[in-house]
Amino acid sequence: MSTLKVYNSLTRQKETFEPLVNGHVGMYVCGPTVSGESHMGHARPFITFDIVYRYLMHLGYKVRYVRNITDAGHFEEEGREAEDKISKKATIEKLEPMELVQKYTNLYHWAMSQFNNLPPSIEPTATGHIVEQIGMIETIIADGYAYEVNGSVYFDVEKYNTDFAPKGQPYGMLSGRVLEDMLETTRDLDNQEEKRNKADFALWKNAPPEHIMRWKSPWGEGFPGWHIECSAMSTKYLGDQFDIHGGGMDLQFPHHECEIAQSTVCNHKTPARYWLHNNMITVNGKKMGKSYGNQISLTQMFTGNHPILEQAYAPMTIRFFILQTHYRSTLDFGNEALKAAEKGLKRLWEAYELSQKIELTAVQSADAALDATVRKLLATFDEYMNDDFNTAKVLASMFELVPVINGIKDKHIAADALSAETWQLLQKQLKLFVEDIFGLKSELAGGDGKLDGVVQLLITIRLDAKTKKDYVTSDKIRNELATLGIQLKDERDGGTSYSVN
């Protein structure tokens, strides 16, 4: 079997994946900032790296998957009045950061479970690691790569670059930036005058009086800079150097670049060996993001409650939609594309369920060509996944198996066309990839069997009516069920199956 190759942003090429410690993989993925609700764009990395996580485990690795929750920093709820922060108000009336954080963390966890994403091994919070962050900043200062100004601490990018560029670790190595170029183009920011250099970034920020989240530090009351939490927590749980660092492409610079600089100073190593970045989801060609105001939150997706949504889209539809594209390509959002995904998933899922029910018994296949084709298609699953997690190609192979499965059901294809051995391989491989690795699941809620019992009863009644050629009754049953979203299908063998939309 082929070996796993991943595209490493750091080297800009596909590389064979080799973990640092045999049999173990450490993976860090940048998680959400819980000051607002997650949107479609956020769903992408979490689904992408859920697949990576699942696939690595399938390959037999023991994976420690760390995904942080950013709950510290400059906190305000989106759209909330600034006066909430004013200290004159009663405590209960004021914005309580932890309440906000709790609310959106809960929502986020709920959305992740809707998507059937496995929980990470460790989900550390920034607020829970202030001590580690301060410790790291102290080390950086002690080593001379950071300086304090008015209670804030900044990372000295130029000094870092001067010292580490000769070692082959220049600042900008991940995003392909050259420091000299950046010094001229960086725009003005708050407190820019405090920095020695425009490219310097904050490790610790002094908290102005009205700032609601604040901690004591050697430099006064303040809060950690944007990048330090990931360095502190990845080091703590994965070590000085670990295997995979993941996140959205928009984090490559400056976030991951700064992470590399901080960690390299403290640990003397480039923190992660493989940097994996997923591309963006776009709306009408524009990235879905805060800056563009074109976000569609996950609850809006699930309910269809948004002006540009023509209908609600189920979590599995969205998951499938995302899997249909390679993670490093942009994915354009649109109702037509989502509807296509919805129908495609339904077709795939129904064929998959069928495949698990049908049993074939032929000792030898009567159609050697078809048998070989099926085996070849099944083998591509692993091959394509090993090629930088190409879920799109795996799905294409699966769809090529759908006519075979349906053909056997409809008896267009003889029951002995495939050998029992091939069929069992198909059942096993489909189960493994559809459910275990792609994490797809039936949209049918509950499954307590009551609905099935009721539908089966109606099917029996309808069959009686049909036998008596009482088509008025039989069509009424079928039509009424259809309006409820239950579709009856008369099979060739005289039986009736149904599917729920």
Added chain:
RNA sequence: GGUCCUGUGGCCGAGUGGCUAGGCAGAGCUCUGCAAAAGCUUCUACAGCGGUUCGAAUCCGCUCGGGACCUCCA
């Protein structure tokens, strides 16, 4: 302005120089009491112009278009 990515058929998308994914939509047929589903068949592609090559969607150059990052952002 700097760095980088990208332009595939009605829509979404995969594509390692030759064997032209896949899904959705459209058309026809089969099956069916009628439907639906399913099956079979079918249609439409590689932004433009040059170049390299026996051969290019795939490599190179130019033009035009789109986008990302450089500021919070998945």
